[in-house]
Amino acid sequence: MLELIVISTLNGLLFGMLLFLLSSGLTVIFSMMGVLNFAHASFYMLGAFFGYQLTKWIGFWPALLLAPLLVGAIGMAVERYGLRNTHKHGHVAELLLTFGLAFAIEEIVAMMWGRSPVDYRVPALLDFPAFTIFSTNYPAYKIFMLAVSILIFIVLLTVLKRTRVGLIVQAALTHPHMVGHLGHNVGRIFMLVFGVGSALAGIAGVIAGPALVTQSDMAAALGPILFVVIVFGGLGSLPGAFIASLVIGLIQTFAVALNGSLASAFGPLDPSAGPSVLTDIWNVTIAQVAPIVPYLLLVIILIVRPMGLMGTRET
Amino acid sequence: MNAKMTSTPTSKIVDTTVGDGLRFYGIWLAGIAVLIVLPLIFSSGGSLTSFSLIGIAIVFALSYNILLGQTGLLSFGHAVHYGLGGFAACHMMNAVVSHGWPIPLPFIPLFGGLGGLAFALVIGWVMTKRAGTVFSMISLGIAELVASSSLILRSVFGGESGISTDRTSLPKILGLSFGPQLQVYYLIAFWLVISAIAMYALTRTPLGRISNAVRDNPERVQFIGYDPHVVRYIAFCFAGFFAGVAGGLAAINFEIANAAYLGAIQSGLVLFSTFIGGVAFFFGPILGAILVTYLQLGLTSVTGVWQLYFGIIFIGIVMLSPGGIAGLIMMHRPLVRAGTLPTVIPSYLLAAVPTLALACGVILTIESIARTHSGQGSPINLFGVAFSPASPVTWASAAILVAGGFFVARLSWRRVGEAWDRATTIARDRGYLA
Amino acid sequence: MTAAIEVRAVEKRFGNVGIIRDLNLSVAQGERHAIIGPNGAGKSTTFNLISGHIKPTSGEVRLNGDVISGLRPFEINRRGLSRSFQVTNVFARMSVWENVRCAVLWATGHRYAFWKNVDSLSEVRERTAQILDDIHLTHRRDVPAGLLTYAEQRELEIGITIAGGATVVMLDEPTAGMSHAETERAVSLIRRLTEGKTLVIVEHDMSVVFGLADRISVLVYGHIIASGTPEEIRRDPKVKEAYLGEEAH
Ligand SMILES: Nc1ncnc2c1ncn2[C@@H]1O[C@H](COP(=O)(O)OP(=O)(O)O)[C@@H](O)[C@H]1O
Numbered sequence: 002m003l004e005l006i007v008i009s010t011l012n013g014l015l016f017g018m019l020l021f022l023l024s025s026g027l028t029v030i031f032s033m034m035g036v037l038n039f040a041h042a043s044f045y046m047l048g049a050f051f052g053y054q055l056t057k058w059i060g061f062w063p064a065l066l067l068a069p070l071l072v073g074a075i076g077m078a079v080e081r082y083g084l085r086n087t088h089k090h091g092h093v094a095e096l097l098l099t100f101g102l103a104f105a106i107e108e109i110v111a112m113m114w115g116r117s118p119v120d121y122r123v124p125a126l127l128d129f130p131a132f133t134i135f136s137t138n139y140p141a142y143k144i145f146m147l148a149v150s151i152l153i154f155i156v157l158l159t160v161l162k163r164t165r166v167g168l169i170v171q172a173a174l175t176h177p178h179m180v181g182h183l184g185h186n187v188g189r190i191f192m193l194v195f196g197v198g199s200a201l202a203g204i205a206g207v208i209a210g211p212a213l214v215t216q217s218d219m220a221a222a223l224g225p226i227l228f229v230v231i232v233f234g235g236l237g238s239l240p241g242a243f244i245a246s247l248v249i250g251l252i253q254t255f256a257v258a259l260n261g262s263l264a265s266a267f268g269p270l271d272p273s274a275g276p277s278v279l280t281d282i283w284n285v286t287i288a289q290v291a292p293i294v295p296y297l298l299l300v301i302i303l304i305v306r307p308m309g310l311m312g313t314r315e316t
Numbered sequence: 317m318n319a320k321m322t323s324t325p326t327s328k329i330v331d332t333t334v335g336d337g338l339r340f341y342g343i344w345l346a347g348i349a350v351l352i353v354l355p356l357i358f359s360s361g362g363s364l365t366s367f368s369l370i371g372i373a374i375v376f377a378l379s380y381n382i383l384l385g386q387t388g389l390l391s392f393g394h395a396v397h398y399g400l401g402g403f404a405a406c407h408m409m410n411a412v413v414s415h416g417w418p419i420p421l422p423f424i425p426l427f428g429g430l431g432g433l434a435f436a437l438v439i440g441w442v443m444t445k446r447a448g449t450v451f452s453m454i455s456l457g458i459a460e461l462v463a464s465s466s467l468i469l470r471s472v473f474g475g476e477s478g479i480s481t482d483r484t485s486l487p488k489i490l491g492l493s494f495g496p497q498l499q500v501y502y503l504i505a506f507w508l509v510i511s512a513i514a515m516y517a518l519t520r521t522p523l524g525r526i527s528n529a530v531r532d533n534p535e536r537v538q539f540i541g542y543d544p545h546v547v548r549y550i551a552f553c554f555a556g557f558f559a560g561v562a563g564g565l566a567a568i569n570f571e572i573a574n575a576a577y578l579g580a581i582q583s584g585l586v587l588f589s590t591f592i593g594g595v596a597f598f599f600g601p602i603l604g605a606i607l608v609t610y611l612q613l614g615l616t617s618v619t620g621v622w623q624l625y626f627g628i629i630f631i632g633i634v635m636l637s638p639g640g641i642a643g644l645i646m647m648h649r650p651l652v653r654a655g656t657l658p659t660v661i662p663s664y665l666l667a668a669v670p671t672l673a674l675a676c677g678v679i680l681t682i683e684s685i686a687r688t689h690s691g692q693g694s695p696i697n698l699f700g701v702a703f704s705p706a707s708p709v710t711w712a713s714a715a716i717l718v719a720g721g722f723f724v725a726r727l728s729w730r731r732v733g734e735a736w737d738r739a740t741t742i743a744r745d746r747g748y749l750a
Numbered sequence: 751m752t753a754a755i756e757v758r759a760v761e762k763r764f765g766n767v768g769i770i771r772d773l774n775l776s777v778a779q780g781e782r783h784a785i786i787g788p789n790g791a792g793k794s795t796t797f798n799l800i801s802g803h804i805k806p807t808s809g810e811v812r813l814n815g816d817v818i819s820g821l822r823p824f825e826i827n828r829r830g831l832s833r834s835f836q837v838t839n840v841f842a843r844m845s846v847w848e849n850v851r852c853a854v855l856w857a858t859g860h861r862y863a864f865w866k867n868v869d870s871l872s873e874v875r876e877r878t879a880q881i882l883d884d885i886h887l888t889h890r891r892d893v894p895a896g897l898l899t900y901a902e903q904r905e906l907e908i909g910i911t912i913a914g915g916a917t918v919v920m921l922d923e924p925t926a927g928m929s930h931a932e933t934e935r936a937v938s939l940i941r942r943l944t945e946g947k948t949l950v951i952v953e954h955d956m957s958v959v960f961g962l963a964d965r966i967s968v969l970v971y972g973h974i975i976a977s978g979t980p981e982e983i984r985r986d987p988k989v990k991e992a993y994l995g996e997e998a999h
Pocket residue numbers: 764769787788789790791792793794795796
């Protein structure tokens with residue numbers, strides 16, 4: 002039991018930090034530009050596939066650097082040639098554009114790499130157990146992932162607190178309607194922020210690819226959870242996104258690891274009752290429920306606290 | 317734009333004549349007539365199946381437009397109501413058979429509608445608290461919740477295999493067994509007409525008008541006595557009901573309901589149909605549903621990557637013509653009335669050539685990549701010319717078509733813009749345009 | 751007789767900044783009351799507080815004797831108070847006719863009805879036509895509101911505000927940005943349409959204010975420094991110093 006708690010906590014933190022790599026970019030983009038980037042998880046997927054392809058060609062370490070840059074460049078192009086032209090048609094059109102992009106990216110990835118998982122391996126250098134708790138080997142690669150995401154977290158924090166662009170971003174988070182007054186370089190700042198946000202998603206993809214499954218539906222699987230994270234944390238709140246990422250990361254990891262069901266806790270129901278909704282619920286294991294946990298949280302938070310954990314804004 | 321409008325003369329836009337009223341009923345009657353004679357002209361099994369699917373898709377898309385076009389709510393989870401309607405219909409059909417209730421098949425879509433409505437009533441109040449992006453995200457979350465739960469609640473949703481039913485064992489009405497597809501088609505056509513009339517009528521009610529106001533300016537609505545939350549909620553319930561009707565029709569058509577009914581793909585398709593058709597006009601989603609269903613049925617047999625083409629068409633519409641096809645058509649109405657349409661036609665014809673070349677280039681590129689990667693390498697047949705996907709000739713042609721088509725198309729569309737400006741200026745001077 | 755609007759000791763803070771301080775205001779039934787004051791004094795904020803757009807930090811607002819502070823805007827509107835906005839706030843994609851008709855619907859009792867054909871409601875149609883006639887926009891009835899000229903949009907804004915038949919009408923700078931001729935037309939329109947109603951108006955043009963108002967309140971830094979008849983205001987030394995002394999806006 003203790004073993005399970007330690008391992009799941011580590012895995013949960015890891016998943017949470019990965020979620021934060023994605024949700025931070027999404028939050029900043031949303032606050033500054035008012036655009037919810039539906040394709041954000043697709044950038045994460047592109048990161049994973051670029052990472053896989055580049056690893057095959059030039060090795061993992063150069064890929065770790067190059068793939069996010071490529072994804073960032075694509076993100077900037079999307080902002081410059083897509084969103085900027087769509088802006089005049091309003092937020093719904095912008096959201097629809099990113100929705101269409103997400104759809105198209107998934108299809109392009111499926112066309113290039115097929116619909117089944119690709120063989121994206123952990124680099125040999127990190128392919129050993131870092132330590133052994135009780136009887137479980139904890140892979141070094143996961144420690145590496147955790148280290149990378151924490152490092153990026155620190156870099157982000159420093160950039161936000163110390164640089165001019167960081168200050169602008171912070172101002173945008175607290176006073177979104179003031180962004181319009183940034184002056185003539187507002188377009189360049191948007192492009193930069195969008196590019197950096199996409200690149201962060203790309204990094205998450207490159208490092209998560211070998212540990213999770215690199216497959217053409219990975220964006221569609223992660224995207225909705227990402228939205229839950231930023232609604233749960235409170236739209237436009239970076240601390241909220243951080244807490245929500247960790248909470249959802251941990252909860253989901255623990256849920257997957259737990260095998261109990263009501264039946265195992267309280268014994269089986271009277272078999273003569275026949276199948277019903279009750280028996281379904283009685284027999285389902287916590288692990289089976291894991292995928293819906295984030296959405297249940299979403300519904301609960303909407304009823305209890307509609308602006309999210311740390312949110313201040315009504316819309 | 318604004319400067320030109322200051323001196324608009326008393327315009328002919330004002331005229332609403334008896335002629336308009338006649339034309340209005342004429343269009344509806346013509347639509348019904350088409351629905352009746354269509355299967356008599358195209359009577360093959362394949363066409364009947366296609367028409368049935370298109371009918372269902374139209375009801376579904378119209379219900380979606382109650383949200384998107386009328387009330388300004390962009391939902392990513394509308395298929396939830398469609399799917400729940402489908403399951404409700406299947407369970408109802410099975411219950412009718414096993415209990416021997418005297419309910420014939422034509423009434424079943426109503427129960428589908430109630431299934432969609434029930435869920436909207438329960439979840440809608442929380443969901444419609446906020447509009448805009450937040451509503452969109454929540455709709456996606458709820459859709460995922462329902463789709464995942466459906467796999468857990470096996471007794472209700474039948475797990476992976478779904479719930480199947482037999483439409484022919486319900487009590488007969490007018491001696492119809494509903495075994496043959498033709499009878500199912502007429503059943504769908506019947507419900508299509510009823511639903512379309514009802515949804516059109518809805519737009520002409522106080523609620524329908526206020527929904528538009530909520531879409532345009534929810535803040536101001538509060539200062540003319542309305543609670544935008546209530547308006548959104550009622551609209552959401554209506555959309556849920558008619559989506560449920562569509563789901564019920566699908567359940568009758570396929571004699572099964574499964575998890576795919578309420579999944580993300582179904583939600584995406586209805587969004588595509590509605591938006592491509594055009595959300596600002598009632599007939600827009602009808603056009604969109606016809607086109608998307610037709611493409612879906614037609615493209616699957618020609619190409620393995622038809623979904624990619626959908627994505628590209630959709631992105632193109634969002635960026636170039638957010639009014640959709642209906643918007644494009646209706647743009648021309650003032651020109652037709654002012655008689656200046658013929659002045660823009662030549663520029664259209666001129667622009668069509670490079671645009672078509674560009675499209676061919678894009679298709680060639682996509683198909684050669686797709687066929688090379690999937691390893692089948694079957695030749696690409698484009699207007700009777702066969703291209704081998706692996707051949708450099710194909711790549712060169714694709715590159716030339718894309719690059720050349722793009723540049724020439726840009727130039728020629730600029731010409732269209734100029735012709736268009738001239739035509740609208742005249743139309744405005746003649747008082748056909750504000 | 752109870753006052754139409756009674757504002758008592760209202761404070762409004764945004765964060766740490768007190769924008770409205772100890773605001774007291776009383777508007778009698780049937781009175782035309784002008785609020786004047788420099789830009790940023792808090793006039794629009796006062797409108798927002800009374801109409802329920804924002805909630806006071808403390809204090810209370812009464813409409814015809816009933817407490818309305820804390821109610822939602824539509825609840826206040828249903829009790830007979832209607833307001834316009836300084837920045838034009840219409841339904842841009844809907845026609846002029848639809849704009850006014852929507853504003854008529856609640857007051858004529860049709861509410862959220864989804865079983866009535868809106869085109870066949872004769873009372874709604876007549877009232878809408880009457881208001882379009884009043885605001886001189888009948889010839890533009892089918893034009894989307896977003897395509898109107900600025901002056902036309904301002905007139906539509908007034909039309910939407912009075913369409914529901916509210917007994918208390920609040921207009922926030924209805925003539926701002928209008929030419930002299932347009933202002934004159936708008937003022938006579940306002941005078942005619944608010945006949946027998948209570949009117950609260952924010953206005954910068956002093957000739958308009960002194961010509962139209964029965965009483966005037968002067969708002970400076972979120973506080974009313976004087977309230978009285980135009981004569982009293984003209985003579986008030988505090989007002990001269992704080993407001994009329996400087997160049998009138
Ligand atoms: N929502 C808000 N948040 C913060 N400050 C506000 C807000 N609304 C108004 N203010 C401030 O309140 C002051 C008064 O504004 P306003 O009522 O619009 O003035 P007026 O209408 O008299 O010109 C201004 O300094 C303005 O910046």
